[in-house]
Amino acid sequence: MAAVRTSGEVALNRVAIAAVIVITLVFLAPIYWIASTAFKPRNLATTIPPTVLFQPEVSPWVKLFTKRSQLRTQPTPEEYEAAPWWERIVFDGGEKVVRDGRGNVQWSAYPDRFMNSLIVAITSTVLAVGMGTFTAYGFSRFKMKGEADLLFFILSTRMLPPVVVAIPMFLMYRMVGLNDTHWGLIILYTAFNLSFSVWLMKGFIDEIPKEYEEAALVDGYTRMQAFFKVVLPEAATGIAATAVFCFITAWNEYAFALIMTNRRAQTAPPFIPSQVGSGLPDWTVIAAGTVLFLLPVAIFTFLLRNHLLRGMSFGAIRK
C-alpha cells in the first residue's frame, strides 16, 4: 500500500481535491439557497442579484406553524399590542392567525404531518429492511427452483408506475378500511422498498463466508441462532446502508400519500408545496418546511455515514 509518490501524483491529487471542492459547492448551492431562504424576510426571497447578507428572521418559522389568512382590515393598535410576539410577526406580514369557533389559534397541519411522516417512514423502514434481510438470507443460503425468476419478480414490483396501481389500491384500501391510516401507508411503503432491500441485502449476505455459519453450527448452534448471532452482526453495515435508502424513499413519497390519506395520516411531502396556494407563493415558508423536513433524514444518514460507505463497498460486489 505504501506507494512511492511522484511529484506528478501529488499534483494530480491536488487537482482532484480542487475539483471535488468545486463540485461539492455546485451541488450544494441550491441547498444553501433553500436553507438561507428559510431565514429571509419575504421580500428578499426572489431578488436579483440574490441577497446573500441579510438579517435572519424567524418569520418563516412562525408562519410554518400557524394557519393564516390575508388581513383584510389592519389590526387596531390595541389588538396589536395585546398580541403575543409571534402573532405580531404574522400581522407584520399582512396576515392574521386563523382561529376556530372557540377563539383557539389554529396551528398549521405541519407538526401533525411531520409526526405522521416519522411514524410511517420509521416503521416501514424497519419492516422493509427486516423482511428484506430474512428473504435475502433465504435466497442467499438455500437453493430453490426458479430462484432467478422469483428475484426478478421481486424486482419487477418496483417497476410499476404508481398511477398503475393507484386506483385498484385505493378501492382495495377502502374495502378493508386502510384508507387514511398510518398502517395503510406503512404497508405500501414496505411493499415499495422490499424489492430494493432484498436485492441489496442479498448482495451483502452473499459476501459473508458460509464457513462462519458452518462453524457455528458445528459448535452446536441451531440455524436460527447462527443467523441471529453470526450473520446479522456481519451484515450490520449492509443493513445500515439499506435502511438509509429505504428511509429516504419512504420519507419523501408523494403520490400515494396524496391519494391514500386525508387529514388523519397524511405525511408532510404533499403538504409542503401546498403553501403555494394563496395567490402568491411565500417561498420563505416553503423553504422553512423543506429545511426542517430535510433534518431527520440528513441526521440519520450522517449518523450512519461510516456504515454507508463501508457497507456499500462490503456488499453488492464480488471479489
Added chain:
Amino acid sequence: MATAVMTRLDPQSRAAARGWSDLTIRNLFVIPTILFLIVFNIFPLIYSLGYSFTDFRASTNAPANFVGLQNYRELLNDPFIWSNFAITAKYVIVSVVGQVIVGFGMAMLLNRDIPLKGLLTTLLLLPMMLSMAVVGLFWKLLYDPSFGIINYALGLGTFEWLSNPNMALYAVALTDIWMWSPFVMLLSLAGLSAVPKHLYEAAAIDRAGPLYTFFRITLPLVAPILMIAIIFRTMEAFKTFDLAYILTSQPTTELISIRLYKMAFQEWQTGRSCALAYIVLIMILAITNIYVKYLNKVKER
C-alpha cells in the same frame, strides 16, 4: 419449488435436529415476502388487467362494458402516445447517462486521499434526500428567466430553460441529474474502493497507461455494482412524474407517466389508462429483463 430444497446439511444431522429444518427456515424467510408482494402488487395488477379490456370510467357509476382489445388498439394507433414514448426514451437516456457520467466521475475523484472524504460524501448525498415535489418547485424558481439565480450565476440573461420546447426536457433531466448523481456516486465509490490495490500496482509496473488501466481494470471490476445503480435509476427515470409535471408542461416534456396520470385522474378513462399502464409495464419489464441478463453475464466474468 418446495421439494427442490438442497441443503448442504444432512437432514439427520445434529444441527438440523436441534432447530427448525432448513426447509422450514427458508420457507419462513422467503414465502411471507413473496405473499406480501403478491397481495400488494399482483392483486391490483389483476384488477387493472381486467379493467384494461373494458370502457370503465371510475368517475361514473355506469357498469363497465367489455370492449376486447379496443383500448390497446386505439392506444397503439394514437400518434400522441407514441410521441410520449419517444420523449420518455430520450429522457431516460439523457438523465441516466448524465447521472452515470457525473456520479462515476465524482466517485473517481473521491476515490483518493481526500481530506474529510466521509463528510464530503455525506454532504453530496443531500440532494437525493429532498422530496421530488419540493425539488421541482424550487428548481422552477431557479430556472426562472426573470428572477432565477441560475441565469444570474451563469450570466445567461433571460435564457428560457423551461419554456423553450427544445430545451425543457434537458432542463428536467439536468435537475434529475443533480438529484440522483450522488446515488450513482455512492454505489460507484463502493465498487471502486473494493478494487484490490495490487492490481493497480501491477499495472503501474507494467507501465500501463491510465486509459488502459481504467478500461481494463477499473471499469470491469466496478461494472456489476454500476449496473445495479443503472437498473434502479432507469426504472425510476421511466416512472418520472412529479418532477417533470411540476417543472414544465411543454408537449415536448409530456412523459408517458404524465399522459397516464392525465388519462387516469383527469379524464377518468380508467379502462383505457389501465391498458396504457400495461403497455408501459411490459416495456419496463422487457428493458429490465435485458439489463438483468446482462448484469448476470457481467457478474460471471
Added chain:
Amino acid sequence: MRKTLTGLLAGIGFSLACGTSAFAQELTIFWAEWDPANYLQELANLYEAETGVKVTVETTPWSDFQTKAFTEFNAKGSAYDMVVGDSQWIGAASEAGHYVDLTEFFNKHKLAETMAPATVKYYAEYPASSGKYWSIPAEGDAVGWSYRKDWFEDPKEMEAFKAKYGYDLAPPKDWKQLRDIAEFFHRPDEKRYGVAIYTDNSYDALVMGVENAIFSFGGELGDYATYKVDGIINSDKNVAALEAYKELYKFTPPGWAKSFFIEDNQAITENLAAMSMNYFAFFPALVNESSNPNAKGTGFFANPAGPGGEQFAALGGQGISVVSYSENQEEAMKFLEWFIKDDTQKKWAELGGYTCNKAVLESAEFQNATPYNKAFYETMFKVKDFWATPEYAELLIQMNQRVYPYITGDQGTAKEVLDSLAGDWNATFKKYNRVQ
C-alpha cells in the same frame, strides 16, 4: 414476520375502529387550499357558535383538488360531507350520483331568483336549462385583470402612448387597446414586459385564458344543448380571438409558457408586466402591501370587449354540493339553509368570500369594499363557462393539445388548430353518443 402480521391485523382493527366512529355533530367541507377556504372556515366558526355543530374546511393544493375529490367520490367515500367543487365537475358528479339532488331545496328557497343568474346557470344547473340543480352557488369567480396604475399614470408614458397610438393611455376598453398597451409597455431591454396571461396547459388555465378572448370576440365553444361544435368552435370570430391571444403571448415576460395564477400575480409584484390576467379570488394578495410592494400602484379592470362590442369573461368559482355518500346529509342541509340566508351571505362577503347573492353584489357597500369588487360585480353578470359534460376533461386536454403548440410554439395557423379541435371534440361526443 409475526410482527408484520400482528401489525397488519392491528392496523386493520385500528382503522375499522376509527372508521365507524362518525360524529353527528361534525361536518367536513372539502375545498382547495386558498384564502376563500380560510374565510369559509371563519364563517363556519360562526355557525358553530350558533348551533354547536363543528364545521371543518379541509383543503388540498389546487393542482390536486380535482384528482383528490374524484378519487374520494369514486370510492364512495364519506370523508367529506360537502364539497365546494368546480363548475365543470357538475356534469360528471351529477350523472354519477356523487352529488345529492338539490332541486327541491333550490326551488323552496327560490335561489334561482336570489343568486346572480350566471352563477345559477353554471354552478348549479345540469344539464343546461333542465331545471335540475346540484349545488348552491358559493364562491363566485371570474377572470379579470390587474394593471400597474403607477405606470399607466406616469405623465411621460401617457404622452408617449398618445403620440404613438393616437388615444389616451387608460385601462383598455377592448382587445385592440389591450394589445396596443401590451406592445407599448413591452421593453425587454428594461426587463419590463407588456402583459401576463395564462398559458399553463396541465389543467384548465390556458383554456380559461383563451376563453376570455373567444367569449369577448362573440364566439362560443359549441352548442351546449345539441353538442354541435363544427362551425362554432372554428368560427371566424374564434379564429380572430385565438390569433389575438397568440398576439398577446408575444408581449409576455420571458419563460411564460407555464403560467397560472401564481405567475400572473408575481408579474405584478415583481415588476414584470404592465397588465396581468387573473381570477378575482387571487386579487386580495395584490392589494396587501406586505405581499405586493406595488399594492398602492395596482389597479383592476374587467375583461375588455371584443371587436363587436361584446364583453364576456371566463367563469371560475364553485358551488357547494352535498356528497351523496356522506353520513351527515341532514346536518349538511341544515348548514346550507343557514348558508343561503341573506345575513350569512352578507357576512360571507365581509369576510372576503365572493358571494353570489344578487342583493349583496348590488349593494354599494360591497362594490366599494375593495378596489376590485366593482370590476367583479360587472363581470359576474357576463360570464360564460367551459363544457360541463362528464367528459369535460377529455375536451379540455384535446383543446390543450391543439392550442398550446400554436400559442407558445408557433405551430400551424389558428384556423387549422380550431378545425382539428372541432374534429377531436366531434369524435369525443360521438364516442359518448351525444351526437350521431
